[in-house]
Amino acid sequence: MVVALIRLELLKSIRSTSFAKSALVAVFLAFLALLLLSYVVFFGIFLKAIIEKGFESTDAYATLSGVMVYFFLFEFMYRYFVQKLPVIELERFLHLPIKKGNIMHFLLGRSFVSPLTLIAPLLFTPFAIQEIAPRFGSGAAWSWLFCIFFTSWSLHWLMLWFKQKFEDSLIGIGVVFALLLIGAGSTYYGWYNLGSLVKPIFDWSLASPLPVVVMGLIFMVTYWLAYTYYYSNAYLEDLTEEENVRFINQDLGIFSRFGLAGELANLEWKLIIRHKKSRTYLMLAGFFLLYGLIFYTNPVYKSETGFSHMFVFVGSFITGIFMLQYGQLFLSWNSANFDFFLQKRTGIEALVKGKYLLFVVTSSLCLLASVPYAYFGWDILLIHLVTFLFNMGVIMHLVIYLSLWKPKPMDINKGAMFNYEGVGIAQFLMIIPMIGAPYIIYLPFALLVNQYAGLLALGIVGVAGILAFPYLSKISIDKVLQNRHEISSSFRQEL
Amino acid sequence: MIKVEGLKKQYKEAVVLDVESLEIPKSECFGLVGNNGAGKTTLFRIMLDLVRASAGKVTIEGNDVSKTEDWKSRVGAYLDEHMLLSYLTPDEYFETLRKIYRLSEADLKLHLENFKELFNDEILGKKKYIRDLSKGNLKKVGIAAAMMGHPEAVLLDEPFENLDPSSQNRLKKLILQSKENSKVTFLISSHDLNHVTEICDRIVLLEKGKVIKDLNEKSLMSEELNTYFGV
Numbered sequence: 161m162v163v164a165l166i167r168l169e170l171l172k173s174i175r176s177t178s179f180a181k182s183a184l185v186a187v188f189l190a191f192l193a194l195l196l197l198s199y200v201v202f203f204g205i206f207l208k209a210i211i212e213k214g215f216e217s218t219d220a221y222a223t224l225s226g227v228m229v230y231f232f233l234f235e236f237m238y239r240y241f242v243q244k245l246p247v248i249e250l251e252r253f254l255h256l257p258i259k260k261g262n263i264m265h266f267l268l269g270r271s272f273v274s275p276l277t278l279i280a281p282l283l284f285t286p287f288a289i290q291e292i293a294p295r296f297g298s299g300a301a302w303s304w305l306f307c308i309f310f311t312s313w314s315l316h317w318l319m320l321w322f323k324q325k326f327e328d329s330l331i332g333i334g335v336v337f338a339l340l341l342i343g344a345g346s347t348y349y350g351w352y353n354l355g356s357l358v359k360p361i362f363d364w365s366l367a368s369p370l371p372v373v374v375m376g377l378i379f380m381v382t383y384w385l386a387y388t389y390y391y392s393n394a395y396l397e398d399l400t401e402e403e404n405v406r407f408i409n410q411d412l413g414i415f416s417r418f419g420l421a422g423e424l425a426n427l428e429w430k431l432i433i434r435h436k437k438s439r440t441y442l443m444l445a446g447f448f449l450l451y452g453l454i455f456y457t458n459p460v461y462k463s464e465t466g467f468s469h470m471f472v473f474v475g476s477f478i479t480g481i482f483m484l485q486y487g488q489l490f491l492s493w494n495s496a497n498f499d500f501f502l503q504k505r506t507g508i509e510a511l512v513k514g515k516y517l518l519f520v521v522t523s524s525l526c527l528l529a530s531v532p533y534a535y536f537g538w539d540i541l542l543i544h545l546v547t548f549l550f551n552m553g554v555i556m557h558l559v560i561y562l563s564l565w566k567p568k569p570m571d572i573n574k575g576a577m578f579n580y581e582g583v584g585i586a587q588f589l590m591i592i593p594m595i596g597a598p599y600i601i602y603l604p605f606a607l608l609v610n611q612y613a614g615l616l617a618l619g620i621v622g623v624a625g626i627l628a629f630p631y632l633s634k635i636s637i638d639k640v641l642q643n644r645h646e647i648s649s650s651f652r653q654e655l
Numbered sequence: 656m657i658k659v660e661g662l663k664k665q666y667k668e669a670v671v672l673d674v675e676s677l678e679i680p681k682s683e684c685f686g687l688v689g690n691n692g693a694g695k696t697t698l699f700r701i702m703l704d705l706v707r708a709s710a711g712k713v714t715i716e717g718n719d720v721s722k723t724e725d726w727k728s729r730v731g732a733y734l735d736e737h738m739l740l741s742y743l744t745p746d747e748y749f750e751t752l753r754k755i756y757r758l759s760e761a762d763l764k765l766h767l768e769n770f771k772e773l774f775n776d777e778i779l780g781k782k783k784y785i786r787d788l789s790k791g792n793l794k795k796v797g798i799a800a801a802m803m804g805h806p807e808a809v810l811l812d813e814p815f816e817n818l819d820p821s822s823q824n825r826l827k828k829l830i831l832q833s834k835e836n837s838k839v840t841f842l843i844s845s846h847d848l849n850h851v852t853e854i855c856d857r858i859v860l861l862e863k864g865k866v867i868k869d870l871n872e873k874s875l876m877s878e879e880l881n882t883y884f885g886v
Contacts, residue, residue: 423754427740434742434784499705499737504755505727645707652737 165253165266188588193275200279204286220291225362226355232311233343239276239319240336264391268383272316280312281305292366300366307365310375317382321389415517420506424514425521431493435572438486438493445482445522449529452478456536466611467539469603472618475540475547476598479527480555483519487559488590490515491640492582495569495651502648512560512637516629519556523548546619550598553625557632558597562590564639569651656681656808656840657702661711664697664864672697672864674711681807682838684830686855688845688880693861695844696734699810702842703732715808728756731806733797733814741786745778745796748785749803756804763803769832770799773825790817798826802833808840815847823847827854848884852876 203210208220217223253263284305293301326332342354365371415422415429432438452474455461461468477484486493494501494511501507527548534541563586570582601621606614625632640647657679664672672694679685687695700706702713704720712719715726732738740748753763767779773795778788785796794817801809815823831854833839845851851858858876860868860883868883870876 420755423751427743427751430747431742497737497740499734500740502705503703503727503732503738505724507727507755645705648705 165258165263169270197275197278197282200282201286204283207283207287208290220287221295222359224287224291225359228308228362229354229358230343232315233339235279235312235315236319236339237336239315240323243274243276243316243319243323244271245320245324260391260394264387264394268317268320268386268390271320272313277313277316280309284308296366303365303369303372304362306372307362307375310372310379314375314379314382317379317386320386321382324389324393414521415514418517420510421513421517424501424510425517426514428493428514428518431572432486437570437572437574441485442482444485445526448481449478449526451481452530452533452536452540456533456540467537467543469599469606469611471540471543472547472598472602472614473595475543476551476555478530478533479544479548480523480551482522482526483551483556484559484594486522487515487519487556488563488587489567489570489582490560490563491567491647491651492570493572495567495582496572498648498651502644508640508644509637512640513633515560516556516633520552523551523556542615546615546622547598549622549626550601550618551622553622553628554597555594557625557636558593559590560636561639562586562593564636564643567647567650569653656683656716657842658714659698659702659711660714662698662701662708662713663710664694664701664706665709670864672701674698674864674866677859677866679840679842682834682840683857684834684841684843684855686843686845686851686858687861688848688851688858689861690884692863694864695861696812697864698861699732699734699812699842699844702810703730703734705734728804729807730810731801731803731808732810733794733801734810734812736793736797739785739793739797739800742784744782744784745788746780748796748800752800752803758804766803767799769829770795773822773829774799775822791819791822794818795822802829802839805837806839808842810842812844813846814843815845815850823850830854848877848880848886852880 207224211217211220211223215223288301288305292304296304322332322335326335361371415425418425432442455468455470455474461470491498501511504510527544530544531541533544565586566584568582568584574581598618602614602618604614605617657677659674659677661676662672662674663670671692687698689695697706701708702715702720704713707721712721714720715730718726720726740751743751749763749767753760758766767774777792778795785793788796794814798811798814801811814826818826827850830841830843834841841855843851843855852873856871856873858868858870858880859866860870860880868879870879
C-alpha cells in the first residue's frame, strides 16, 4: 500500500504540468537548492574556525552551545515561512478505501523528506567531528548531535501542527512576533541571556544520554500531536483554507475618477486582497519598506561626501517593490478570467491601463511611506523621489513589456512562498534590466560630473517617460492585443 | 446577423472545425448539437474572437470579429468560468458589469428582476464569492451576465447543464421571453435534445467539425436528431 502511494507521488512530480512545461525552471531551482545546501555544508565545515577566529573564542563548543537557542528560533522562523503543509494532497486520497491513519502517516512522512530536514545535520555534524569528538569523546559527540537533530526535527512536526491551526490568524502572527521579541530582547537589549539559559541542556547531553532520550520523546510527542490533529481534522472542509479577510475590504475611492480603467484597477485591488498569493506580495511590499534600514544605517555605505551609489538601487527597490513583484506576473494574475476582459469592448486596453494606474498608486504610497527615511539625510529623500520618477517613467513600462513574453497561467489561491507557478525564464531574466536600467543612466553622470548630476539625469529621463506615457503604454496594450489568442488559450491551458 | 465564411480551425494536422458557410439571421434561436469534440465550443470561441481561425472569417453585421471590437458591446456570451470574475460576489460582479456597460442602476435592477425566479433567492444579497457557488448557481450568474446590457445576440454553451429541472424550465421561459420581446438572437449549444428542439427554430448538427445537418422544420427535428444520436 505504502509502495503504491510512493509510486503515485513520484508519478505526480514527474508528470506535473509545471515540471514538464518549465523543465528549465525546475533545473534552475534544483540547482539553487543544491547550491544553498552546499553553502550549509561549507558553513558547517568552517563553523569551528569561524567561531574561533571570527568571535575570538577560545572555547568554540561553549560559544556554539550558548547561541544554539537562536539557531532554533531562526529555524522556527524559516520553517514558518517555508514549510509546506501536506494536506493539499489529502483530497485525492480521502475517498479511496485506504485507512485514514495510513494516509496521514504517509503524508506526514512525506513532508519530512525535505531539504529542511537536512540543514541541522549538515551544519553541525562537521563541528561535532572536529570539536566535540576530540575533546569530549565520540559518545558525547553522538549524544550532543542527536540532541540537536531531535530538537530540529521536533520543530518540523510542531510547525505542521502550528501552521495548520494558526496560519493567517492573529494568534499565529502573535506567536511569531513574540518569539522574535524574545530573541531581540536578549540580544539587543541584554535584558537576559537566553543562550546561557538553554546551554546547560546541551552541556548535560555531553555527559549523559538522558537529554537525547528526552528530546527523542519530544520528537515522538510532537509527531503524535501533528498526527492526531490532522487525523481528527481529515475532512475537506476543515483543512481547506478559511478566508479570514472576507468583506472587510472596500473599494479604493481614488480609482473611480479614471473611468473604465479605474473601475478595473478597483477590481484588481479586490483581486489582490482576496487571494492568498497576491496578499503575500502586498505584505512583502510593506516589509521591504524597512529594507532601507539595513543599508542607510550601515557604516559600510557611509561616505564623507555625497552618498553611496548603492542607495540608488535601494531607492528604486523601496519605491517600486510592489510594482516589480506584482508586475512580473502581469497578466498571469488574471489568467482565470482573461476571457472576461477579451469579451468586453476595449476590455484589454482598460485592463492594462487599470494595472498601470494601480502601480502608480501603490508606488506613490510607497514613496510617501518612505518619507521618514529623510531622518538619515535629505539626500535619501531626493534619491527616493528621483528613483520613483524613474520607476514610473521607465521601469514600469519595462516590467510590463517584459512580462508579456509568454505569460503563463497560475492558481492565485495558493501561497506565494516558494511557489513558482507562472514564473518562466522571462521572470528570472527580468531582474537584470530592473537593476541595471537606473545605473545605465545614473553612473556615467555620477562618475564624470557628480552624483547629483546623475540623480538629475535619472529624474529627467523619468519625467520624459511619464510624459510619453500614452505612447509607451500603447506599445504594451498593442502587444497584448496582438497576442490575445495565444495568451487566452494558454490561460485556458490548451497549449 | 452572424455570418460564417469558409471557417477552418486546425491544430497542426488535426482539423477540428470546417464550416463552409453559415448564416444566422436576426432574432433566430440557433441550436448547435453534436457529440463531444464535434467543435461546438470552438465555433463559439471563434465567433467571440477568443480563438484565432486558421482560415475564413466570422462577421457580425458586416464587421469581421477579429478586426473590430465594436460588436463586443452588442454580443453577450457565457461559455465557461473563465468569463466570470470569480473573486467577486454576484452583486459586485453585476455592479462591475453595470459600469462597464454604462447602465443606470434602475436598468440593472430591471434586468435582475427578470432573473428573480431563476435565481431563486440563492444568488443576490449573499455574502459568498462566485467561486464558492455551486455549479448550477455559477451558470445562472454567467447567463444573467451574458444577457446584460441589451445585447442583440447571446451565445450560451450548454446552458442547461448542471441546472435543476425547475431552473431549466425557467431558463427556457426566459430565453423565449427575451426573443419575443427584444428580438434577441440566441446561439445555444446543448446535449439536451428535448430542450434545444423545444426552443430553437433551427438546429445545426456538427460532426468532427463539419455541419452535417441543418434542420429548420420543427416537426421533423427531434426525429432526425434521435435517429442520429441513436436514442
